[in-house]
Structure formats: structure tokens, C-alpha cells
Amino acid sequence: xxxxxxxxxxxxxxxxxxxxxxxxxxxxxxxxxxxxxxxxxxxxxxxxxxxxxxxxxxxxxxxxxxxxxxxxxxxxxxxxxxxxxxxxxxxxxxxxxxxxxxxxxxxxxxxxxxxxxxxxxxxxxxxxxxxxxxxxxxxxxxxxxxxxxxxxxxxxxxxxxxxxxxx
Amino acid sequence: xxxxxxxxxxxxxxxxxxxxxxxxxxxxxxxxxxxxxxxxxxxxxxxxxxxxxxxxxxxxxxxxxxxxxxxxxxxxxxxxxxxxxxxxxxxxxxxxxxxxxxxxxxxxxxxxxxxxxxxxxxxxxxxxxxxxxxxxxxxxxxxxxxxxxxxxxxxxxxxxxxxxxxxxxxxxxxxxxxxxxxxxxxxxxxxxxxxxxxxxxxxxxxxxxxxxxxxxxxxxxxxxxxxxxxxxxxxxxxxxxxxxxxxxxxxxxxxxxxxxxxxxxxxxxxxxxxxxxxxxxxxxxxxxxxxxxxxxxxxxxxxxxxxxxxxxxxxxxxxxxxxxxxxxxxxxxxxxxxxxxxxxxxxxxxxxxxxxxxxxxxxxxxxxxxxxxxxxxxxxxxxxxxxxxxxxxxxxxxxxxxxxxxxxxxxxxxxxxxxxxxxxxxxxxxxxx
Ligand code: SF4
Numbered sequence: 129x130x131x132x133x134x135x136x137x138x139x140x141x142x143x144x145x146x147x148x149x150x151x152x153x154x155x156x157x158x159x160x161x162x163x164x165x166x167x168x169x170x171x172x173x174x175x176x177x178x179x180x181x182x183x184x185x186x187x188x189x190x191x192x193x194x195x196x197x198x199x200x201x202x203x204x205x206x207x208x209x210x211x212x213x214x215x216x217x218x219x220x221x222x223x224x225x226x227x228x229x230x231x232x233x234x235x236x237x238x239x240x241x242x243x244x245x246x247x248x249x250x251x252x253x254x255x256x257x258x259x260x261x262x263x264x265x266x267x268x269x270x271x272x273x274x275x276x277x278x279x280x281x282x283x284x285x286x287x288x289x290x291x292x293x294x295x
Numbered sequence: 296x297x298x299x300x301x302x303x304x305x306x307x308x309x310x311x312x313x314x315x316x317x318x319x320x321x322x323x324x325x326x327x328x329x330x331x332x333x334x335x336x337x338x339x340x341x342x343x344x345x346x347x348x349x350x351x352x353x354x355x356x357x358x359x360x361x362x363x364x365x366x367x368x369x370x371x372x373x374x375x376x377x378x379x380x381x382x383x384x385x386x387x388x389x390x391x392x393x394x395x396x397x398x399x400x401x402x403x404x405x406x407x408x409x410x411x412x413x414x415x416x417x418x419x420x421x422x423x424x425x426x427x428x429x430x431x432x433x434x435x436x437x438x439x440x441x442x443x444x445x446x447x448x449x450x451x452x453x454x455x456x457x458x459x460x461x462x463x464x465x466x467x468x469x470x471x472x473x474x475x476x477x478x479x480x481x482x483x484x485x486x487x488x489x490x491x492x493x494x495x496x497x498x499x500x501x502x503x504x505x506x507x508x509x510x511x512x513x514x515x516x517x518x519x520x521x522x523x524x525x526x527x528x529x530x531x532x533x534x535x536x537x538x539x540x541x542x543x544x545x546x547x548x549x550x551x552x553x554x555x556x557x558x559x560x561x562x563x564x565x566x567x568x569x570x571x572x573x574x575x576x577x578x579x580x581x582x583x584x585x586x587x588x589x590x591x592x593x594x595x596x597x598x599x600x601x602x603x604x605x606x607x608x609x610x611x612x613x614x615x616x617x618x619x620x621x622x623x624x625x626x627x628x629x630x631x632x633x634x635x636x637x638x639x640x641x642x643x644x645x646x647x648x649x650x651x652x653x654x655x656x657x658x659x660x661x662x663x664x665x666x667x668x669x670x671x672x673x674x675x676x677x678x679x680x681x682x683x684x685x686x687x688x689x690x691x692x693x694x695x696x697x698x699x700x701x702x703x704x705x706x707x708x709x710x711x712x713x714x715x716x717x718x719x720x721x722x723x724x725x726x727x728x
Binding site: 143190191194197217218219220221223224225227228235267268270271273274277283284287288290291293 | 315316317318319321339342343344345431433435436438439442443447449482485486515517
């Protein structure tokens with residue numbers, strides 16, 4: 129995984145739930161990860177899936193990912209190349225699903241108000257630093273373990289790799 | 296650097312001096328619990344590609360979500376779990392005749408101060424009643440624990456609650472949990488550790504602490520925690536599965552917030568449909584009609600809860616407009632209730648008593664409501680469809696409120712039927728000995 133990324137901000141409000149990140153109607157019909165990406169954020173921002181670029185960053189309000197425990201709501205952002213999601217808080221299960229599928233999630237209250245939709249943003253995961261026009265903000269740096277899961281592409285492949293079972 | 300309980304436990308298990316809030320650490324939990332979902336977990340475990348569970352003694356498996364099985368699908372599921380348990384040599388297996396997982400782990404001394412416990416069930420926060428770090432793991436994560444013995448955690452920030460005073464008549468730990476829920480809402484403690492302390496916290500019984508920590512997850516919390524004390528050590532006497540070393544927050548640890556709660560100011564509460572944080576004082580909704588009352592679940596179906604219900608209902612009759620269903624949390628509790636004559640009291644009052652287990656809590660069987668029906672329950676969740684019918688409504692309250700409501704035929708103020716709490720305490724003390 130790239131330890132530093134640069135991209136643009138997609139800004140959303142509070143309580144972005146898993147139903148708008150990945151609509152429930154697709155949970156049992158769409159199984160291909162790439163296709164999941166095409167429905168990312170569909171009910172909140174229909175432009176998102178078409179326009180998001182690799183390493184773009186989602187910045188949102190509290191309780192990001194609340195609602196159901198569906199893993200697709202993390203997978204769909206990952207396959208779209210989202211570099212990170214920054215929020216003051218995540219639903220616990222979304223945070224775990226995010227990490228377990230290899231999507232970097234950053235809890236940082238202070239950075240939220242310093243960015244607008246479309247702003248440039250830089251993140252250094254190793255140093256734990258978010259940089260933008262209005263200043264820089266720190267978060268607990270990612271460690272090797274975290275990079276390991278993300279690099280392997282998620283918790284299950286990471287576990288197989290660690291146990292010496294090749295995929 | 297002074298640290299909170301959550302920081303200290305995670306640092307200890309991660310082999311570090313200190314950890315920062317927000318940091319990710321990897322630890323080996325002492326206990327990993329799973330229930331009927333062990334069948335699905337075992338499939339994921341097999342996909343990882345290892346043959347043997349890393350440490351069979353780490354795993355505690357309880358069949359409780361639909362016991363005895365309501366149909367062939369549940370029966371097959373149980374069979375898969377039994378085969379897995381046998382193949383892997385898992386000794387801590389509690390079959391369908393024991394009771395609800397969280398109660399079973401407590402009764403059998405698996406919950407210990409200062410240890411890390413995971414469970415593939417959201418209400419694993421219950422174990423904080425014993426001073427353990429207890430939190431939910433997803434099914435995949437539980438499969439990974441089976442393979443490697445490890446799981447990662449984000450070190451949570453801690454919200455501290457300080458309790459003072461005494462519960463007024465008709466107010467219990469359930470009302471306290473609902474009070475906090477109404478105050479901070481269902482996302483009020485997202486990913487946080489909730490630490491319950493202050494003089495009044497240490498007057499709470501083990502059962503009451505379990506009710507409170509059980510509901511911490513309803514506020515989004517990663518763990519609930521009551522600093523362990525003599526009450527817990529006494530409970531563990533002769534029960535603890537191993538030696539333990541309690542862990543406490545440092546005196547000058549930093550908390551994200553500190554909230555003081557005076558018990559004397561509390562009133563009986565009810566959570567109204569369809570969210571747990573839709574909390575109202577019982578006086579505001581008294582009179583609401585009901586078709587069913589359910590006293591059961593891992594939140595409130597221990598011996599104290601059943602004694603209270605029996606005190607209310609003894610020698611009286613449940614209102615004919617509704618059904619009362621009582622399901623003790625475990626076989627052991629059912630035996631105690633039977634010895635005390637409580638089961639007879641409740642049945643004479645008109646209650647249906649069912650096999651210890653989750654019962655209708657998540658709508659599997661034994662009391663799924665019909666369309667348009669309203670249920671008052673001692674459970675922890677009232678989401679739409681929770682009890683198995685999207686077109687029914689679920690209200691949550693204490694066993695006392697539930698029992699009085701069953702008598703009156705509608706939601707009623709528990710203070711309408713006073714009970715002698717000293718007598719109740721006396722019976723509990725004798726039973727536990
Ligand atoms: S009683 Fe209800 S909340 Fe408790 S473990 Fe069973 S289903 Fe879950």
C-alpha cells in the first residue's frame with residue numbers, strides 16, 4: 129500500500145448509513161466487487177461512482193457506516209480506489225469491516241471542518257498526518273500490522289499469508 | 296503516562312508499556328465465544344485452510360438461539376456445530392439444554408477480571424460486569440481467532456459514568472441503562488469504552504452489572520466495564536476457570552467525558568418502538584395496550600428478575616387480554632426458581648414458561664408476535680422486526696414494570712404494585728449460597 133497519498137475530497141454529512149453507501153437491494157444480487165463499486169454511494173451522491181479518482185478521500189460527519197453489518201459497504205469504496213475515509217467516528221462494525229477488507233479509515237475530529245468538497249488533501253499514514261490548505265492534523269499512525277492487512281487485501285488473505293498458506 | 300482500563304488491558308496483551316487511544320493493537324483473547332453461528336464460522340474457518348483450531352480451550356461454544364430446535368434447519372445447524380466441536384476437541388461446549396450464552400459463560404466462571412474476551416455476538420459487552428474486556432468479533436474474525444488465536448483492536452477512548460445514591464422504589468439497573476440511552480442516544484458511545492464507577496456502582500449486584508454492561512452495546516460501545524470488587528470476587532469463588540488479575544484505570548487517567556448520575560433522581564423508564572433510545576418515563580406512556588409480555592433474555596432473566604416478577608404476580612392473575620411468557624436465562628436459574636416455588640407462582644398467575652435460551656428475543660420461536668401486536672419485553676433491542684414480525688411493536692422495560700403491566704393488561708407504572716426489596720434481597724442471598 130502507498131504510505132502517502134494525495135487526492136481530492138468528497139465531503140458528506142453525519143450518519144452516512146450503509147444503505148446509502150451500498151443499497152440493500154443489491155446485497156444478494158451483486159456479487160462481483162467491481163460491480164459493487166459501480167453502486168458506491170448511489171443513494172447519496174449519484175455522481176460519485178462515475179467521477180471518483182484513485183486516492184480520493186471521503187470526509188464525513190459522525191457515525192459513518194451506521195446501519196447494517198454488510199461488508200459490501202466497505203468493499204465498494206475500496207474497489208473504487210478511495211484512499212481513505214475520515215470521520216469523527218465510525219460505526220464499530222463498519223470500522224472493523226473497513227480494516228478487514230483493506231480500506232483505510234481515519235478517526236479525526238479536527239480535520240473535518242478544514243476541508244470542503246473538492247479540496248486537495250494529502251495523507252501520510254506512517255506519520256499519521258493529514259495535510260490541506262487550512263493546516264495539518266494528526267491521527268494515530270498506521271502500524272505494520274495494519275499495512276499488512278491492507279497489502280494482503282484483507283483479513284482472510286492476510287491470515288492465509290501469515291500461516292504460510294498461499295492463496 | 297496514566298492510562299484507562301481499556302488502554303492498560305490492551306497494552307498488557309499487546310506486550311507494550313502503554314498504548315494510545317486510536318492505536319491498532321493485536322492481541323490473543325483468553326476466551327472466544329460463539330453460539331449457533333459457530334456452524335457458519337466453522338465454514339469460514341475451513342476456507343482459511345488450516346485443519347486444527349489453534350487452541351481448543353480458548354473457545355466456548357453455547358447453543359442457545361433456538362433451543363430445542365424449532366425445525367429441521369436449526370437442528371441441522373446444531374448438528375454441524377456438534378460435529379465441529381467433536382472434531383476440534385473443544386471441551387467448553389454447552390449444548391441446547393443449558394441457557395443463554397452470556398449467562399452460561401458467567402455462571403461457569405469463564406468471565407474473569409482483567410482478561411480479554413471476544414464473542415461473535417454483540418452483547419459480549421456483558422462480560423464487563425466482571426471487569427473483563429468483552430467485545431464482539433465478526434464471524435470472519437472469530438474464524439481467524441480459531442486459526443491464529445489473534446484479533447486486532449482499535450484502542451477505544453473512555454467515557455466515564457459515576458453513580459451515586461440509591462435506586463428509588465420501582466427503579467432498577469434496566470431503568471438506569473435506559474436512562475443513559477435516552478441521554479446519550481444509540482450512537483452516544485460509538486467505539487468507546489464505557490466505564491461505570493462511583494460509590495453506587497459498587498452496590499450493584501453481579502446481575503445488575505450484567506444488565507448494564509449488556510446494554511452498553513446499544514449505545515455503540517465497544518465495551519462496558521465496572522471496576523471489579525469483592526462482590527465479583529465472591530461470585531467467582533469456586534467458579535473461576537483460572538486465576539485472574541484485575542486491571543483498573545489509573546487514578547489520573549484521562550477520560551473523554553465524565554457524567555455523574557444520581558440514582559435517587561431516576562424513574563422507571565420504557566424504550567418505545569422502534570429504537571432503543573426512544574426512551575420515555577413509564578408515567579408518560581402508561582395505559583398503552585399490550586398483547587404480550589416477555590420476561591427473558593440475557594438482559595433480565597436471572598433469579599433476581601424472576602423473584603421480582605413472582606413477588607408481583609403471586610396469588611394474582613395475568614390480565615386475560617395478554618399472554619405472559621417467562622424464559623429463565625439458564626437451566627441453573629430455572630432450577631433455583633423451581634426450588635423457590637417461583638415457577639409455580641408464575642404458572643398459577645397464567646404465565647407460559649419455556650426452555651432456557653434466547654426464546655423470541657430475535658424472533659426465532661416461542662412467542663413471535665402477530666401483525667399489529669404490541670409486546671413489552673425485558674430484552675435489550677426493539678428494532679423493527681426484532682421479534683420476528685416487522686409489523687409488530689416492541690417496548691422495553693424492567694422485569695418489575697413488565698410484571699405489573701402483565702397484571703394490568705397495559706403498560707403500567709411498577710410502583711402500582713410495591714414489593715419488599717429487602718425480602719427480595721434476602722431470597723437472592725440465600726439462593727446464591
Ligand atoms: S437473549 Fe437475545 S440479545 Fe441475548 S444473546 Fe440471545 S438473542 Fe442475543
